Amino acid sequence: xxxxxxxxxxxxxxxxxxxxxxxxxxxxxxxxxxxxxxxxxxxxxxxxxxxxxxxxxxxxxxxxxxxxxxxxxxxxxxxxxxxxxxxxxxxxxxxxxxxxxxxxxxxxxxxxxxxxxxxxxxxxxxxxxxxxxxxxxxxxxxxxxxxxxxxxxxxxxxxxxxxxxxxxxxxxxxxxxxxxxxxxxxxxxxxxxxxxxxxxxxxxxxxxxxxxxxxxxxxxxxxxxxxxxxxxxxxxxxxxxxxxxxxxxxxxxxxxxxxxxxxxxxxxxxxxxxxxxxxxxxxxxxxxxxxxxxxxxxxxxxxxxxxxxxxxxxxxxxxxxxxxxxxxxxxxxxxxxxxxxxxxxxxxxxxxxxxxxxxxxxxxxxxxxxxxxxxxxxxxxxxxxxxxxxxxxxxxxxxxxxxxxxxxxxxxxxxxxxxxxxxxxxxxxxxxxxxxxxxxxxxxxxxxxxxxxxxxxxxxxxxxxxxxxxxxxxxxxxxxxxxxx
Amino acid sequence: xxxxxxxxxxxxxxxxxxxxxxxxxxxxxxxxxxxxxxxxxxxxxxxxxxxxxxxxxxxxxxxxxxxxxxxxxxxxxxxxxxxxxxxxxxxxxxxxxxxxxxxxxxxxxxxxxxxxxxxxxxxxxxxxxxxxxxxxxxxxxxxxxxxxxxxxxxxxxxxxxxxxxxxxxxxxxxxxxxxxxxxxxxxxxxxxxxxxxxxxxxxxxxxxxxxxxxxxxxxxxxxxxxxxxxxxxxxxxxxxxxxxxxxxxxxxxxxxxxxxxxxxxxxxxxxxxxxxxxxxxxxxxxxxxxxxxxxxxxxxxxxxxxxxxxxxxxxxxxxxxxxxxxxxxxxxxxxxxxxxxxxxxxxxxxxxxxxxxxxxxxxxxxxxxxxxxxxxxxxxxxxxxxxxxx
Numbered sequence: 120x121x122x123x124x125x126x127x128x129x130x131x132x133x134x135x136x137x138x139x140x141x142x143x144x145x146x147x148x149x150x151x152x153x154x155x156x157x158x159x160x161x162x163x164x165x166x167x168x169x170x171x172x173x174x175x176x177x178x179x180x181x182x183x184x185x186x187x188x189x190x191x192x193x194x195x196x197x198x199x200x201x202x203x204x205x206x207x208x209x210x211x212x213x214x215x216x217x218x219x220x221x222x223x224x225x226x227x228x229x230x231x232x233x234x235x236x237x238x239x240x241x242x243x244x245x246x247x248x249x250x251x252x253x254x255x256x257x258x259x260x261x262x263x264x265x266x267x268x269x270x271x272x273x274x275x276x277x278x279x280x281x282x283x284x285x286x287x288x289x290x291x292x293x294x295x296x297x298x299x300x301x302x303x304x305x306x307x308x309x310x311x312x313x314x315x316x317x318x319x320x321x322x323x324x325x326x327x328x329x330x331x332x333x334x335x336x337x338x339x340x341x342x343x344x345x346x347x348x349x350x351x352x353x354x355x356x357x358x359x360x361x362x363x364x365x366x367x368x369x370x371x372x373x374x375x376x377x378x379x380x381x382x383x384x385x386x387x388x389x390x391x392x393x394x395x396x397x398x399x400x401x402x403x404x405x406x407x408x409x410x411x412x413x414x415x416x417x418x419x420x421x422x423x424x425x426x427x428x429x430x431x432x433x434x435x436x437x438x439x440x441x442x443x444x445x446x447x448x449x450x451x452x453x454x455x456x457x458x459x460x461x462x463x464x465x466x467x468x469x470x471x472x473x474x475x476x477x478x479x480x481x482x483x484x485x486x487x488x489x490x491x492x493x494x495x496x497x498x499x500x501x502x503x504x505x506x507x508x509x510x511x512x513x514x515x516x517x518x519x520x521x522x523x524x525x526x527x528x529x530x531x532x533x534x535x536x537x538x539x540x541x542x543x544x545x546x547x548x549x550x551x552x553x554x555x556x557x558x559x560x561x562x563x564x565x566x567x568x569x570x571x572x573x574x575x576x577x578x579x580x581x582x583x584x585x586x587x588x589x590x591x592x593x594x595x596x597x598x599x600x601x602x603x604x
Numbered sequence: 605x606x607x608x609x610x611x612x613x614x615x616x617x618x619x620x621x622x623x624x625x626x627x628x629x630x631x632x633x634x635x636x637x638x639x640x641x642x643x644x645x646x647x648x649x650x651x652x653x654x655x656x657x658x659x660x661x662x663x664x665x666x667x668x669x670x671x672x673x674x675x676x677x678x679x680x681x682x683x684x685x686x687x688x689x690x691x692x693x694x695x696x697x698x699x700x701x702x703x704x705x706x707x708x709x710x711x712x713x714x715x716x717x718x719x720x721x722x723x724x725x726x727x728x729x730x731x732x733x734x735x736x737x738x739x740x741x742x743x744x745x746x747x748x749x750x751x752x753x754x755x756x757x758x759x760x761x762x763x764x765x766x767x768x769x770x771x772x773x774x775x776x777x778x779x780x781x782x783x784x785x786x787x788x789x790x791x792x793x794x795x796x797x798x799x800x801x802x803x804x805x806x807x808x809x810x811x812x813x814x815x816x817x818x819x820x821x822x823x824x825x826x827x828x829x830x831x832x833x834x835x836x837x838x839x840x841x842x843x844x845x846x847x848x849x850x851x852x853x854x855x856x857x858x859x860x861x862x863x864x865x866x867x868x869x870x871x872x873x874x875x876x877x878x879x880x881x882x883x884x885x886x887x888x889x890x891x892x893x894x895x896x897x898x899x900x901x902x903x904x905x906x907x908x909x910x911x912x913x914x915x916x917x918x919x920x921x922x923x924x925x926x927x928x929x930x931x932x933x934x935x936x937x938x939x940x941x942x943x944x945x946x947x948x949x950x951x952x953x954x955x956x957x958x959x960x961x962x963x964x965x966x967x968x969x970x971x972x973x974x975x976x977x978x979x980x981x982x983x984x985x986x987x988x989x990x991x992x993x994x
Contacts, residue, residue: 123834183827183872187872197840595925598925
């Protein structure tokens with residue numbers, strides 16, 4: 120039928136233009152290309168120069184892929200740039216909302232004495248380490264200055280249940296204020312669950328408070344990591360978990376784990392313990408280099424490489440679980456996959472650019488000091504007050520949010536301008552972490568070739584991409600993880 | 605397959621009413637004041653007076669002498685026995701007389717052709733475009749809409765490319781909103797007109813509470829899409845049109861017809877949609893209809909659904925996991941994988957819907973969408989396997 124033209128008639132005679140992208144060697148034979156909205160494409164090494172030299176022709180199998188993923192476009196096309204702009208706005212949409220997460224450190228007192236803990240105190244002296252109503256009022260003034268339509272208040276410690284009176288006070292006051300401010304208001308208590316009472320649970324139920332707890336693994340490991348009088352931390356956790364689920368709802372209690380050197384050989388047992396206790400997900404986390412973790416050298420007891428081995432083994436096991444029909448999610452992978460496979464950004468504070476410190480989350484310490492992050496106040500407990508942004512009694516909202524301590528940290532670590540980040544192909548999946556790099560390298564930018572943060576994340580990015588490429592079933596699974604929020 | 609138009613057998617005592625668009629009544633007790641604008645469908649010898657015109661099936665032509673008053677009537681072939689109360693037809697005395705059924709009250713699939721003109725020339729077009737002035741159709745639609753029953757759940761506008769009628773098309777949509785405020789409107793368009801933001805804004809300004817544009821995208825590769833629709837630069841304009849519509853909060857559906865060309869990059873297209881157009885309201889993946897141009901281009905288009913069933917599962921998996929609202933249309937139950945079931949819709953318009961000989965004895969025929977009648981006639985999968993009763 121001559122009235123129809125063939126495919127070749129629709130091939131453009133014009134040369135394509137390059138849209139902004141970055142590239143890195145993925146392995147000996149391949150390059151990975153990424154763009155600012157997280158699209159990625161892998162090509163054989165020798166093709167890189169052809170692409171950049173505008174010599175790739177439309178009959179090449181990669182041409183259509185690069186065009187559809189907005190790495191190249193034809194001069195007369197408008198849609199690619201419009202879509203790129205749309206996707207970039209979507210990725211960054213969260214920034215305009217500003218601070219969502221507000222952490223209230225209501226006490227430093229704790230019934231546990233975990234060797235890796237940064238801040239806890241075994242003190243009976245209430246006055247010394249508890250937040251007062253006066254400080255809480257000032258903190259709430261600050262919270263409702265945030266333009267964010269969603270506000271989450273998280274109670275931290277120490278063990279917040281040791282100062283439950285102030286928790287109640289903050290919740291009731293915040294709800295009262297919110298009648299006027301009308302935000303999407305949520306509360307979380309980070310607790311070991313060991314001190315739960317019926318009265319506490321009733322209050323949590325009435326105010327829709329979610330509990331975030333800690334589970335390091337099987338009983339022996341958990342009790343080793345998290346000592347308390349009676350050596351029954353694990354038993355207390357399980358009892359608390361049952362009671363809390365019954366009172367608040369099954370999905371209203373979550374758990375976080377911390378990896379110590381003792382955890383390293385037991386990743387399967389740790390995952391199994393989460394499974395056994397009815398959790399559907401786990402966050403395989405490395406120890407943070409703060410507080411007592413540094414003092415007690417716990418943090419130094421394994422390096423990034425050993426941790427990665429632990430992580431990969433855990434992830435493999437979790438993938439196998441899913442393949443055999445048990446749905447279970449590794450949360451860190453899930454956060455990164457959202458960046459890789461969807462147009463949205465999960466807004467995870469440790470992987471944000473600009474850094475989430477102070478602007479995605481902010482910390483009010485028991486004594487009224489304001490910190491850029493939980494890690495910042497832990498550093499301060501060790502005497503390093505670099506990220507102390509001000510004090511609720513002494514400084515205004517503007518003084519704190521516009522403080523040099525915060526703005527310098529954000530501006531100077533912006534990954535699109537930082538050396539070795541700005542041209543890194545994995546930058547779209549990564550983030551700035553000024554507090555970590557300051558703590559380790561005494562420099563907010565840090566030295567990337569030595570950075571364990573960099574080493575860990577780069578390895579995970581590559582690992583996730585490798586897994587997806589080698590197994591279509593894993594790709595399907597990862598797509599589900601990526602879209603879970 | 606229902607016959608929707610053709611010659612009449614006899615026009616008796618023509619009075620001029622026979623050249624109008626009229627809605628059918630079968631109601632013997634219709635108030636006299638309402639009869640003058642309606643056409644009465646004769647069913648038996650009890651024939652009420654006062655109707656504008658009377659319609660008689662050929663097998664009942666003996667009743668013609670009983671027509672009261674002026675005796676203005678038309679005898680039509682028995683194929684039109686499906687016509688019922690609330691249907692709207694156009695009778696014409698032109699060239700010995702013909703009848704066209706414009707609206708069927710009992711069908712959920714009423715589709716109104718706005719124009720046969722189109723700026724695409726798709727390889728698989730089921731309604732091949734004509735470059736002629738057919739604005740008379742617009743006049744007809746303007747007369748038709750006020751006659752459509754107000755309880756009609758949905759009407760569709762199709763073409764050709766309806767938006768080529770420009771402001772007149774928008775006027776028709778506004779008319780539909782005012783006469784049929786509770787009727788859902790679905791428009792089949794290639795979306796390119798909405799690239800003009802002023803047109804998109806005028807469309808949005810109609811402020812219809814439930815109106816959606818169904819827009820085809822056949823590939824994430826602009827060259828392949830342009831080839832399938834036989835129009836250079838079409839992809840770029842369609843995408844911009846979709847973005848403009850969604851920016852104005854209008855409902856948009858993406859429609860993908862699956863054939864030998866579009867299947868090549870169906871997975872990539874699904875990824876593209878999930879990544880770039882996550883905000884559209886619905887994605888429809890549709891089987892090929894053996895109509896119009898498709899038959900001449902069968903060598904370039906035909907692929908047995910059995911062969912692409914895994915690709916279809918992958919595509920639906922990508923879209924579904926991304927949280928998109930997905931439907932699979934025009935597919936036979938025995939040719940899709942079980943993972944399609946949550947998205948499977950029985951969708952072929954009733955007047956085009958049939959089953960194959962192989963389907964006899966299939967225990968799931970009720971759930972199955974079956975075939976376009978054209979499919980039964982011009983070819984379908986060699987892999988039909990009737991489900992056995994358990």
